[in-house]
Amino acid sequence: MNNFKLTSFLTSNVDLDEKMLNELIANFKIKHFRKGEYLLQQGEVCTNYFFIETGLARLFGINRVGKEHIIQFAPEGWFVSDRESTFFKQPSSYFIQAIEDTKAFLLDEQFILKLSESNPAFVEFNNKLLHNHIRNMTKRVYQLLSATAEERYLAFTKTYPDILLRVPQIMVASYLGITPESLSRVRKDLALKNFKK
Amino acid sequence: MNNFKLTSFLTSNVDLDEKMLNELIANFKIKHFRKGEYLLQQGEVCTNYFFIETGLARLFGINRVGKEHIIQFAPEGWFVSDRESTFFKQPSSYFIQAIEDTKAFLLDEQFILKLSESNPAFVEFNNKLLHNHIRNMTKRVYQLLSATAEERYLAFTKTYPDILLRVPQIMVASYLGITPESLSRVRKDLALKNFKK
DNA sequence: TAGATTTCTTATCATACATCAATACCAGGC
DNA sequence: GCCTGGTATTGATGTATGATAAGAAATCTA
Numbered sequence: 345m346n347n348f349k350l351t352s353f354l355t356s357n358v359d360l361d362e363k364m365l366n367e368l369i370a371n372f373k374i375k376h377f378r379k380g381e382y383l384l385q386q387g388e389v390c391t392n393y394f395f396i397e398t399g400l401a402r403l404f405g406i407n408r409v410g411k412e413h414i415i416q417f418a419p420e421g422w423f424v425s426d427r428e429s430t431f432f433k434q435p436s437s438y439f440i441q442a443i444e445d446t447k448a449f450l451l452d453e454q455f456i457l458k459l460s461e462s463n464p465a466f467v468e469f470n471n472k473l474l475h476n477h478i479r480n481m482t483k484r485v486y487q488l489l490s491a492t493a494e495e496r497y498l499a500f501t502k503t504y505p506d507i508l509l510r511v512p513q514i515m516v517a518s519y520l521g522i523t524p525e526s527l528s529r530v531r532k533d534l535a536l537k538n539f540k541k
Numbered sequence: 542m543n544n545f546k547l548t549s550f551l552t553s554n555v556d557l558d559e560k561m562l563n564e565l566i567a568n569f570k571i572k573h574f575r576k577g578e579y580l581l582q583q584g585e586v587c588t589n590y591f592f593i594e595t596g597l598a599r600l601f602g603i604n605r606v607g608k609e610h611i612i613q614f615a616p617e618g619w620f621v622s623d624r625e626s627t628f629f630k631q632p633s634s635y636f637i638q639a640i641e642d643t644k645a646f647l648l649d650e651q652f653i654l655k656l657s658e659s660n661p662a663f664v665e666f667n668n669k670l671l672h673n674h675i676r677n678m679t680k681r682v683y684q685l686l687s688a689t690a691e692e693r694y695l696a697f698t699k700t701y702p703d704i705l706l707r708v709p710q711i712m713v714a715s716y717l718g719i720t721p722e723s724l725s726r727v728r729k730d731l732a733l734k735n736f737k738k
Numbered sequence: 739t740a741g742a743t744t745t746c747t748t749a750t751c752a753t754a755c756a757t758c759a760a761t762a763c764c765a766g767g768c
Numbered sequence: 769g770c771c772t773g774g775t776a777t778t779g780a781t782g783t784a785t786g787a788t789a790a791g792a793a794a795t796c797t798a
Contacts, residue, residue: 405683413686415679428679431672437683460664467657467664474671475628481678482612482625486602488685489610489718493755512775521686526755528777690785709745723785725747 349421350395350449357472359465368459373450377401377442383424384440390429392450396420399446400510404518405438414519416480417443417507423473443511493522494530546618547592547646554669556662565656570647574598574639580621581637587626589647593617596643597707601715602635611716613677614640614704620670640708690719691727 351369354360360368374397377383383401384390394401396418403416403424415438418424429436430453460466487496497520501508508516517527543566551562571594574580580598581587591598593615600613600621612635615621626633627650657663684693694717698705705713714724 405687407687411687413683415682415686427672428676431668432676461661464658471628471667471671474668474675475624478671478674478678479625479629481675481682484682485612485678485685486610488682489612489715490602490604490608514775518686523756524776525757525778529755532777711745720786721746722748722787726785729747 348449349397353395353421358463358469360463371455372452375448375450377446377448379442379445381442382439383442383446383448384426384429384436384438386437386439387435388429389433390426390436390440392452393423393425393427393430393456394418394440395449395451396422396424397447397449399442399448400444400507401440401442401446401448402511402515403438403440412518413521414515417504417511417519419507419510427474427477443515488521493520493526494534496520497527497530498534545646546594550592550618555666557660568652569649572645572647574643574645576639576642578639579636580639580643580645581623581626581633581635583634583636584632585626586630587623587633587637589649590620590622590624590627590653591615591637592646592648593619593621594644594646596639596645597641597704598637598639598643598645599708599712600635600637609715610718611712614701614708614712614716616704616707624671624674640712685718690717690723691731693717693719694724694727695731 346366346369348369350372351365354365354368372395377399383394386406398420400420401418401424402414403418403426404412404414406412416424424440426436426438426440428434429438456466456470460470487499491499497516500516500520513527513531514524517524520527522530543563545566547569548562548566551557551565557565569592574596580591583603595617597617598615598621599611600615600623601609601611603609613621621637623633623635623637625631626635653663653667657667684696688696694713697713697717710724710728711721714721717724719727
């Protein structure tokens with residue numbers, strides 16, 4: 345048995361025998377991206393889901409004045425894609441970029457659909473992924489509506505302590521919806537508060 | 542043939558014969574909610590999806606200090622639910638409340654799952670709903686990250702002109718992530734700008 | 739219709755966060 | 769090793785939005 349993260353992800357989430365599993369893995373393309381390279385560019389139609397096997401990627405958009413806004417980080421073991429583009433066959437509004445050297449499996453949407461027809465476990469699997477996605481996005485909306493910059497930063501450090509150490513602060517700020525300068529000050533204030541305790 | 546919004550929603554989104562369709566509709570419970578009544582309360586597990594046949598509902602949360610934050614509006618023809626709670630069988634963090642007198646179909650999750658097994662068109666249908674949900678939430682996250690209060694308000698007036706006229710401004714403000722006072726100012730500024738043109 | 743309640747507006751003041759600018763820091767390429 | 773460009777910090781200042789309060793308007797309800 346191979347040692348891919350994707351393998352253990354599938355075995356723990358879909359009911360498959362080993363033969364079927366290996367057949368599957370063999371069917372997926374794996375692709376390497378150097379730090380900075382793009383998995384998806386704005387304007388392209390996103391035809392796959394990416395499973396990050398190793399490395400780290402980000403999903404982000406750029407507004408009229410050239411400012412970047414990060415919607416999602418995707419470290420190893422995570423899926424990333426622009427589902428809107430993939431499902432509705434529309435040019436993507438976003439970019440997906442490798443933040444570190446990254447190895448990713450490309451899961452073709454058509455292929456997944458076919459699997460779903462023959463294997464009900466796959467329907468359930470896909471459902472789980474989609475609901476997980478919705479859960480994360482809903483929490484994110486709620487946070488952005490209700491929490492201050494400091495609260496959002498604290499939540500981030502608790503939820504994604506690993507990512508925090510792997511990306512420049514400028515990107516954490518972008519994810520949180522504040523400027524890097526503000527984030528620097530938030531961190532300073534927190535450090536002070538902790539010192540005083 | 543009946544005249545339900547749900548009927549036309551289904552016929553235009555799922556490939557079903559009329560017999561099957563009527564059988565379906567007969568299986569769904571319909572429920573009336575007076576303005577102010579709750580379709581779902583925080584702490585409950587959400588066991589159905591609600592299809593709003595007439596009226597208007599909102600999905601919202603309340604934070605520690607008692608402040609409400611609206612995640613989604615659901616007018617007639619829309620689905621609303623806490624999918625996280627439904628799918629993962631967890632107590633909901635949110636409320637769903639009727640803003641107007643509302644008639645809603647209650648779609649039982651188990652029932653939908655069963656339909657999916659026998660009818661592949663239903664898998665596709667469910668997929669479409671989920672992807673639509675993800676699309677909306679992603680746009681919302683991106684907006685909250687990148688746009689000013691004024692920009693968000695303008696986008697709202699364009700995307701949901703009907704809802705704008707049906708809910709108190711206090712709720713629009715809550716949806717946009719600002720205070721009612723700020724919204725009032727934004728509106729005043731916009732009115733001034735338009736007058737000067 | 740009148741009274742009560744909520745909603746909306748406006749004003750003042752407070753604050754969180756942005757912007758701009760300067761400096762120090764660090765990392766990758768030559 | 770030394771540039772070079774990106775990153776982080778800090779300070780001064782500006783601005784958008786929040787908090788509070790009060791009155792006007794609209795809506796509900798009896």
